[in-house]
Amino acid sequence: xxxxxxxxxxxxxxxxxxxxxxxxxxxxxxxxxxxxxxxxxxxxxxxxxxxxxxxxxxxxxxxxxxxxxxxxxxxxxxxxxxxxxxxxxxxxxxxxxxxxxxxxxxxxxxxxxxxxxxxxx
Amino acid sequence: xxxxxxxxxxxxxxxxxxxxxxxxxxxxxxxxxxxxxxxxxxxxxxxxxxxxxxxxxxxxxxxxxxxxxxxxxxxxxxxxxxxxxxxxxxxxxxxxxxxxxxxxxxxxxxxxxxxxxxxxxxxxxxxxxxxxxxxxxxxxxxxxxxxxxxx
Numbered sequence: 001x002x003x004x005x006x007x008x009x010x011x012x013x014x015x016x017x018x019x020x021x022x023x024x025x026x027x028x029x030x031x032x033x034x035x036x037x038x039x040x041x042x043x044x045x046x047x048x049x050x051x052x053x054x055x056x057x058x059x060x061x062x063x064x065x066x067x068x069x070x071x072x073x074x075x076x077x078x079x080x081x082x083x084x085x086x087x088x089x090x091x092x093x094x095x096x097x098x099x100x101x102x103x104x105x106x107x108x109x110x111x112x113x114x115x116x117x118x119x120x121x
Numbered sequence: 122x123x124x125x126x127x128x129x130x131x132x133x134x135x136x137x138x139x140x141x142x143x144x145x146x147x148x149x150x151x152x153x154x155x156x157x158x159x160x161x162x163x164x165x166x167x168x169x170x171x172x173x174x175x176x177x178x179x180x181x182x183x184x185x186x187x188x189x190x191x192x193x194x195x196x197x198x199x200x201x202x203x204x205x206x207x208x209x210x211x212x213x214x215x216x217x218x219x220x221x222x223x224x225x226x227x228x229x230x231x232x233x234x235x236x237x238x239x240x241x242x243x244x245x246x247x248x249x250x251x252x253x254x255x256x257x258x259x260x261x262x263x264x265x266x267x268x269x270x271x272x
Contacts, residue, residue: 005248025187027142027152034150036142036185038199040272053272065142065152072137072191073225073234075241079154100272118244 003120011080011112018043018080021068026050028064028086030057040100041068044092048082048107051091051100059086059103066105071115078114082107129266132200133159135193137224139166141259142185143177143206151177155259158213158220163260164204165213167221170257178206184261187269199269204261213258 011018024041027034040051050066052059064086069079084105091102139157144150153174155166164186168175178184184206190196212218225231249256 005244005251007248022191023138023140023154023189025140025142025152027140027150027185029144029148029150032148033183034142034144034181034185036140036152036187036201038187038189038269038271051272053270063150065150067140067152067154069138069140069154073231074245075234075238077138077154081152116238118241118248120244120247 005118005120007113007115007118009112009114009117011110013117014078014080014112014114015043017068017070017078018048022070024050024066024068026052026059026064026066028057028059028062039066041066042092042095047089048084048105049089049092049102050105051095051102054099054101056101058101060088062086064103064105075116075118078116079112081111083109126266128200128268129202129263131193132188132190132196133164135190135196136188137191138189139164140187140189141166141174142187143174144181144183145173145177146180156221156225158217158224160214160217160220163262164202165217166259166261167213168257168259169252169254170208170210171254172252172257175208175254175257175259178259179208182206186261197268199271201267201269202261202263203265204263206259206261209258209260210255211258212256
């Protein structure tokens with residue numbers, strides 16, 4: 001039986017990316033169309049947090065997808081996708097966030113990948 | 122949308138990965154990172170024919186794309202590109218493929234990364250062979266842009 005090739009990894013394997021992602025985006029549905037906004041994202045006490053500009057639409061109770069990723073080239077691509085429901089949250093201690101709106105994600109699904117870790121299973 | 126808009130041109134030239142937001146037939150959000158190249162008035166993004174993003178744009182062609190300008194000397198923000206996407210079977214046109222090769226495989230840094238991973242090329246080929254539906258690509262025609270502040 002042919003073996004499966006995967007680049008999937010456990011999210012914890014990308015902890016350094018989750019803490020300081022160079023690219024972070026939140027997607028949601030706005031007025032029936034897909035929308036995406038740049039985000040500030042981090043993990044604190046096991047919770048996925050993100051912040052948007054204060055001018056962003058209110059996302060409380062809405063389904064969102066947070067994507068953080070890194071790397072330009074094939075074997076350097078790695079990322080984490082977090083799907084869930086946005087819940088208003090306080091800024092994490094130490095984050096200067098007076099002009100941002102913070103949310104935690106009530107997580108429904110997390111996917112993580114690292115093409116540098118591609119392997120047969 | 123003016124495809125010659127200098128801000129759009131700068132972000133297309135200076136961004137490596139596009140964050141592409143789509144919605145499913147059922148109306149749920151989806152977000153994925155994709156490689157891309159521009160050609161004429163359109164962006165071409167590589168993906169499998171039956172990936173979630175590809176299937177989504179068949180039923181709901183509106184997309185929202187963020188370009189981070191990570192290869193720009195000083196990107197002042199993030200460019201959100203709204204557009205209309207179509208799904209196509211197979212690889213992009215040759216001219217686009219050459220741009221993708223130049224951007225992601227044979228530039229000096231790209232080549233260094235490729236050569237450092239020669240032993241994994243076989244796995245990559247096997248990985249692509251598993252893609253449901255085989256190769257595909259998206260073509261996005263921009264309809265508007267907004268320069269957003271990075272939070």
